[in-house]
Amino acid sequence: MLRAPSSSPCIFCQIARSSTSTTLLHSDEKVVAFQDINPSAFRHYLVIPIEHIPTVKNLKRGAEDFALVSHMLDVGQTLLHRDAPSSKHYRFGFHQPPFNSVDHLHLHCLALPFIPSWKSIKYTSLGPLGGFIEAEKLLEKLKPFPPLASSM
Numbered sequence: 273m274l275r276a277p278s279s280s281p282c283i284f285c286q287i288a289r290s291s292t293s294t295t296l297l298h299s300d301e302k303v304v305a306f307q308d309i310n311p312s313a314f315r316h317y318l319v320i321p322i323e324h325i326p327t328v329k330n331l332k333r334g335a336e337d338f339a340l341v342s343h344m345l346d347v348g349q350t351l352l353h354r355d356a357p358s359s360k361h362y363r364f365g366f367h368q369p370p371f372n373s374v375d376h377l378h379l380h381c382l383a384l385p386f387i388p389s390w391k392s393i394k395y396t397s398l399g400p401l402g403g404f405i406e407a408e409k410l411l412e413k414l415k416p417f418p419p420l421a422s423s424m
């Protein structure tokens with residue numbers, strides 16, 4: 273009997289390769305952006321790396337991952353400032369496992385207000401056990417250590 277393929281195709285990988293009907297709001301050699309299928313705010317976009325990185329837990333401190341996340345945030349900010357210029361509040365961040373819905377890293381980019389307003393709970397960091405980490409906080413964790421001052 274045939275078994276199902278061991279690695280089921282990841283939906284976000286398919287979107288990143290443009291093999292779905294999802295409209296890409298942005299695409300470059302590192303990331304793509306598209307609308308969340310189930311928006312929780314006035315504008316709600318996702319920015320994902322083209323490379324399959326499962327979750328924030330797979331990111332490492334250092335220049336490479338720092339640059340990737342900074343770029344994701346840049347793209348999200350640019351899109352929201354273009355499409356929701358009159359929003360007063362924006363929020364950018366990631367769900368941490370086990371609170372993430374899809375195991376392919378994705379940055380939630382929200383132009384508030386939340387619709388409906390109780391959705392805000394899903395995108396608010398609630399301390400160390402919180403399921404959501406703001407992009408700025410994640411960048412703080414990934415920031416490369418300054419080069420050691422040479423003592424020789």
Ligand SMILES: [Zn+2]
Nearest residue numbers: 282285324376
């Ligand atoms: Zn993937």
Ligand SMILES: [Zn+2]
Nearest residue numbers: 367372373380
């Ligand atoms: Zn998520």
